[in-house]
Amino acid sequence: MRPTITALTRVAAILFASGIVAPAPAFSQEQTDGTFIGDVPYVATPQDVVDSMLDLAKVGPGDYVIDLGSGDGRLVVTAAKRGAEGFGVDLDPKRIAESIENAKKAGVSDRAQFFQRDLFETDFARATVLTMYLLPDINLALRPKVLGLKPGTRVVSHDFDMGDWVPDERLRMRSAVTHYESNAYLWIVPANAAGRWQAEGGDALRFEIAQTFQQIKLQARNAQGPLDISEARLGGDKISFTADGRAYEGRIDGDVLKGVMRGGSGDAPWSARRVP
Numbered sequence: 001m002r003p004t005i006t007a008l009t010r011v012a013a014i015l016f017a018s019g020i021v022a023p024a025p026a027f028s029q030e031q032t033d034g035t036f037i038g039d040v041p042y043v044a045t046p047q048d049v050v051d052s053m054l055d056l057a058k059v060g061p062g063d064y065v066i067d068l069g070s071g072d073g074r075l076v077v078t079a080a081k082r083g084a085e086g087f088g089v090d091l092d093p094k095r096i097a098e099s100i101e102n103a104k105k106a107g108v109s110d111r112a113q114f115f116q117r118d119l120f121e122t123d124f125a126r127a128t129v130l131t132m133y134l135l136p137d138i139n140l141a142l143r144p145k146v147l148g149l150k151p152g153t154r155v156v157s158h159d160f161d162m163g164d165w166v167p168d169e170r171l172r173m174r175s176a177v178t179h180y181e182s183n184a185y186l187w188i189v190p191a192n193a194a195g196r197w198q199a200e201g202g203d204a205l206r207f208e209i210a211q212t213f214q215q216i217k218l219q220a221r222n223a224q225g226p227l228d229i230s231e232a233r234l235g236g237d238k239i240s241f242t243a244d245g246r247a248y249e250g251r252i253d254g255d256v257l258k259g260v261m262r263g264g265s266g267d268a269p270w271s272a273r274r275v276p
């Protein structure tokens, strides 16, 4: 669902008035005048915050970075300078023209593309890293689509969170460019781990996972009865937990989980299936 412009205009006005969103003077000399095309005003992320956001997401060669509402293109251009590829979309044709020029100047036009397009009509399924500097309502409106991305996709947002989807990491910093405080949030898109699982072969291990975003709670039992569970974690498609002193690690692929069980008489391959 697309948020209403009235709500966004109000949020933007509050943010500007309170100084939470501050116009950044670097890179582009544009200052925001409060009028804007689309759902979010143009405010550039300071370059040192851009660098930290890309560090937080560990962007490098092999990554495909998509910036939603890409402004003057700095996120995608900086990522391309690190060897990644990607594209940015922005509704404002002036911003797109600047971005193309900035990519050219940086010598990365072959790896950084820009399109004048509505972010709500953009297919960003290809992203290994998704970046944004939007507004809280917009992040929330995008959230269902973001959660549908390939497990393990990294999502970085400047200044605004995703409601009750707790970030995997959060970085607070004061930009040396603008002297304003910035927050960068990182989420790793989690696999769907919820439900009942039955281990194949061996000790008749069964377990049930309750999942809230990337946070999981796990209950398990085997033929002998309930097991003591600790350290249950989900990171993208990787799951790990300890059951009665044995460490289980694995990767979820649809309704199949495959991995290694450590402990007892050494490492052993291990697999489970989701059951109705």
Ligand SMILES: C[S@@+](CC[C@H](N)C(=O)[O-])C[C@H]1O[C@@H](n2cnc3c(N)ncnc32)[C@H](O)[C@@H]1O
Binding pocket: 037, 038, 039, 040, 041, 042, 043, 044, 045, 067, 068, 069, 070, 071, 072, 073, 074, 075, 089, 090, 091, 092, 095, 117, 118, 119, 120, 132, 133, 134, 158
């Ligand atoms: C806060 S700026 C962020 C620019 C850039 N991502 C950065 O961090 O420096 C938000 C940008 O989103 C663009 N925008 C707003 N609504 C949009 C929409 N519906 N689709 C595409 N771009 C949009 C604006 O034109 C603006 O350039």
